[in-house]
Amino acid sequence: MIGLPEVIAGVIAVALNAYVLTGGADFGGGVWDLLATGVRRERQRALIADSIAPIWEANHVWLIVVVVVLFTAFPEAFSTLGTVLHIPLAIMLIGIVLRGSAFVFRAYGPHGRNRWGLAFASASVITPVLLGSIIGSVATGAVADAAARIGGAVDFFDVFVRPWAAPFPTAIGLLALALFSFLAATYLTVDAREEDLREDFRIRALGAAGGVFVCAAVALVLAHSAAPRVAIGVVEALLVQVATAAAAVSAIAALWLRHYRLARIAAAAQVSLILWGWLLAQYPYVIPPALTIREAAAPAVTLRLLTIGLAAGAAILLPSLRYMLRTFKY
Amino acid sequence: MALSLGFHIIFAEIGIAMPLLMVLAEWRWRRSGDPIFLQLARRWAKGTAILFAVGAVSGTVLSFELGLLWPSFMKLAGPVIGIPFALEGFAFFTEAIFLGVYLYGWDRVSARAHTLAGVIVAMSGAASALFVVIVNAWMNTPTGVIVEAGRFSAIDPLAAMRNPSTFQQVVHMLLAAYASTGIGVAGIHAAVLVRGRSANRLFHQRAMLLALTIAIPAALLQPVSGDTSARAVARWQPIKLAALESQFVTERGAPLRVGGIPDEDAHIARYAVEIPRGLSVLAFRDPDAEIKGLTAFPRDQWPPVAPVHIAFQLMVMLGTAMALVCAWAALMLVRGRDVAQHPRLLAAIALLTPAGFIATEAGWVVTEVGRQPWIIGGIMRTADAVTPMPGLSVPMVVFALIYVGLGGIVAVSIASLVRETT
Numbered sequence: 001m002i003g004l005p006e007v008i009a010g011v012i013a014v015a016l017n018a019y020v021l022t023g024g025a026d027f028g029g030g031v032w033d034l035l036a037t038g039v040r041r042e043r044q045r046a047l048i049a050d051s052i053a054p055i056w057e058a059n060h061v062w063l064i065v066v067v068v069v070l071f072t073a074f075p076e077a078f079s080t081l082g083t084v085l086h087i088p089l090a091i092m093l094i095g096i097v098l099r100g101s102a103f104v105f106r107a108y109g110p111h112g113r114n115r116w117g118l119a120f121a122s123a124s125v126i127t128p129v130l131l132g133s134i135i136g137s138v139a140t141g142a143v144a145d146a147a148a149r150i151g152g153a154v155d156f157f158d159v160f161v162r163p164w165a166a167p168f169p170t171a172i173g174l175l176a177l178a179l180f181s182f183l184a185a186t187y188l189t190v191d192a193r194e195e196d197l198r199e200d201f202r203i204r205a206l207g208a209a210g211g212v213f214v215c216a217a218v219a220l221v222l223a224h225s226a227a228p229r230v231a232i233g234v235v236e237a238l239l240v241q242v243a244t245a246a247a248a249v250s251a252i253a254a255l256w257l258r259h260y261r262l263a264r265i266a267a268a269a270q271v272s273l274i275l276w277g278w279l280l281a282q283y284p285y286v287i288p289p290a291l292t293i294r295e296a297a298a299p300a301v302t303l304r305l306l307t308i309g310l311a312a313g314a315a316i317l318l319p320s321l322r323y324m325l326r327t328f329k330y
Numbered sequence: 331m332a333l334s335l336g337f338h339i340i341f342a343e344i345g346i347a348m349p350l351l352m353v354l355a356e357w358r359w360r361r362s363g364d365p366i367f368l369q370l371a372r373r374w375a376k377g378t379a380i381l382f383a384v385g386a387v388s389g390t391v392l393s394f395e396l397g398l399l400w401p402s403f404m405k406l407a408g409p410v411i412g413i414p415f416a417l418e419g420f421a422f423f424t425e426a427i428f429l430g431v432y433l434y435g436w437d438r439v440s441a442r443a444h445t446l447a448g449v450i451v452a453m454s455g456a457a458s459a460l461f462v463v464i465v466n467a468w469m470n471t472p473t474g475v476i477v478e479a480g481r482f483s484a485i486d487p488l489a490a491m492r493n494p495s496t497f498q499q500v501v502h503m504l505l506a507a508y509a510s511t512g513i514g515v516a517g518i519h520a521a522v523l524v525r526g527r528s529a530n531r532l533f534h535q536r537a538m539l540l541a542l543t544i545a546i547p548a549a550l551l552q553p554v555s556g557d558t559s560a561r562a563v564a565r566w567q568p569i570k571l572a573a574l575e576s577q578f579v580t581e582r583g584a585p586l587r588v589g590g591i592p593d594e595d596a597h598i599a600r601y602a603v604e605i606p607r608g609l610s611v612l613a614f615r616d617p618d619a620e621i622k623g624l625t626a627f628p629r630d631q632w633p634p635v636a637p638v639h640i641a642f643q644l645m646v647m648l649g650t651a652m653a654l655v656c657a658w659a660a661l662m663l664v665r666g667r668d669v670a671q672h673p674r675l676l677a678a679i680a681l682l683t684p685a686g687f688i689a690t691e692a693g694w695v696v697t698e699v700g701r702q703p704w705i706i707g708g709i710m711r712t713a714d715a716v717t718p719m720p721g722l723s724v725p726m727v728v729f730a731l732i733y734v735g736l737g738g739i740v741a742v743s744i745a746s747l748v749r750e751t752t
Contacts (some may be wrong), residue, residue, distance in 0.1 A: 054434035057426040067393045068419045072412020080400035097387040104383040298409035313420030
């Protein structure tokens with residue numbers, strides 16, 4: 001049955017999707033900044049900076065929306081995640097802080113640009129890996145397991161480290177990194193104004209697509225033992241799998257044939273479908289196998305008010321976002 | 331957490347007030363065509379960009395830290411106070427979008443749209459402050475819930491937002507933001523002017539005067555707002571009032587203690603100057619009003635008296651100094667005198683550059699430490715809300731180092747921005 005808790009969970013999923021497509025690509029930009037090579041190295045970096053400068057802060061707010069809606073509507077889930085995944089979340093935060101501030105200092109601040117560039121780029125690598133492993137560890141069920149053991153005699157490593165520092169979450173972390181890099185390179189082929197730069201990022205996008213394939217394959221193999229429930233769910237949702245594969249093939253084909261705008265749409269669709277594949281496989285759990293959406297939901301009055309607030313917010317937000325993108329991206 | 335907040339609050343203040351300054355400068359430029367105002371608007375926009383970005387990332391850290399450090403608090407309080415947080419998220423979104431348009435859109439959007447973008451940034455900054463302070467006000471004086479055996483029932487988020495502290499705290503915080511930032515900016519330019527060897531004197535003169543136009547009304551209104559806030563505290567949080575005034579015993583016609591160092595064991599404040607009946611008059615407008623002393627409450631419900639009392643004295647002292655200097659400047663302006671040619675006034679303004687920010691930190695100590703040992707006034711103790719994860723000092727130290735580093739770099743960046751124009 002679909003009620004308010006499911007609707008709000010859907011809103012969180014949409015916001016997370018938006019964050020992955022926008023903020024995620026900004027992190028990917030940082031990866032390409034780090035990997036900038038060849039004679040056009042500085043021009044590549046300049047393109048990346050110009051492309052994300054006006055919009056990265058707005059992109060970043062999607063993550064804040066995810067967090068605040070999560071703790072308002074599903075306080076118990078938020079509380080569990082914050083407790084068990086304290087360490088990776090904290091490291092991810094450090095990455096976010098360094099990435100953002102290094103980016104503005106590089107643009108406006110004193111000192112050598114290079115040092116800030118390095119901080120920006122390395123934080124851009126660390127953060128997606130941790131974001132991915134956090135998602136991966138939730139999917140395995142290890143988070144729920146660890147949360148259940150808090151309160152008794154607790155082994156620090158077992159509860160606060162093992163759930164996320166394991167092969168499967170790490171594979172998901174690398175997958176996230178590859179996906180974000182893939183997105184960024186594809187977007188940059190559209191943003192580039194000169195043919196040689198565009199070609200640079202076309203090659204990079206194709207390379208990243210290969211990386212995505214490898215990481216996804218490894219993750220899928222590991223999933224069977226680490227996260228059987230989710231693995232079965234992902235495989236069973238055949239329609240989503242077919243759609244994902246179709247999007248992936250279209251993205252690569254479009255890049256190959258230099259239809260960049262089409263490639264951008266297909267890449268975004270591919271990444272979104274992977275995310276939704278996970279979310280649907282996990283449904284109706286927020287934190288499998290312990291906490292369902294219904295169980296974690298806040299009282300009805302809060303959900304009702306939150307829905308009104310979200311609708312009002314969206315009424316302001318969506319036209320503003322559209323205006324921003326029209327101003328800077330078309 | 332307190333550390334992150336203490337860091338964030340300064341950037342948030344600047345993030346609220348700085349866009350107002352930058353848009354005022356742009357507006358003056360569009361009206362007068364004076365290129366100095368354009369230069370000023372662009373310069374302030376750069377400063378805003380740096381401070382907003384750092385404010386934004388430190389704000390992100392905060393939203394996560396709620397879960398990382400206070401999971402039990404969030405589990406209980408999330409449904410009650412999540413709504414203002416969600417609204418704050420949207421206000422922040424709007425601010426980020428239009429700041430991007432403002433900073434990078436000088437040549438891409440029309441003049442009117444550009445100014446409007448600046449206005450939206452300034453307004454959504456103030457709206458963010460409104461929503462966040464509502465949450466803090468609720469933690470001080472929770473309403474809209476019934477507590478039964480550690481669980482909340484009859485949750486009413488709207489009633490929680492209208493708790494008795496909301497109005498005073500929001501007004502006090504917004505005025506603090508405008509006064510601190512206004513005086514901070516005016517002070518930086520006054521310092522350049524007072525040294526007197528700037529090639530770009532007119533620029534700094536205009537900058538200082540513009541900053542003073544927001545600082546003067548805010549700093550003059552702030553004592554009034556402070557007084558209403560204190561009276562609300564007297565009514566709703568008597569222990570906090572007792573702590574901030576070092577009132578250990580319950581008495582009628584209580585004196586106002588200025589300065590002094592409270593001694594929690596001896597139940598007295600040493601070296602304080604006492605103004606007879608002052609506190610009773612201020613708190614209840616009645617020289618004979620009874621003021622509850624700390625000893626009227628169990629010892630385990632006392633906040634740490636010394637820091638609260640001292641921080642309160644510091645805040646009031648700095649606030650008074652800012653109001654006096656602003657009154658002085660206002661008087662000069664009304665009489666048509668040139669403030670920029672008045673070395674003593676310039677020196678006073680320059681001296682007060684950090685005053686507002688120090689006062690803000692002190693005020694933060696007053697409201698937060700003054701609420702201890704509770705995280706939700708009278709409902710949940712801070713110690714019960716903290717995460718069960720051991721070794722918390724490690725992330726504390728790491729975040730402290732990051733903040734110190736960031737603060738330093740921001741200071742250097744701003745200083746180099748200022749130096750470019752001298």
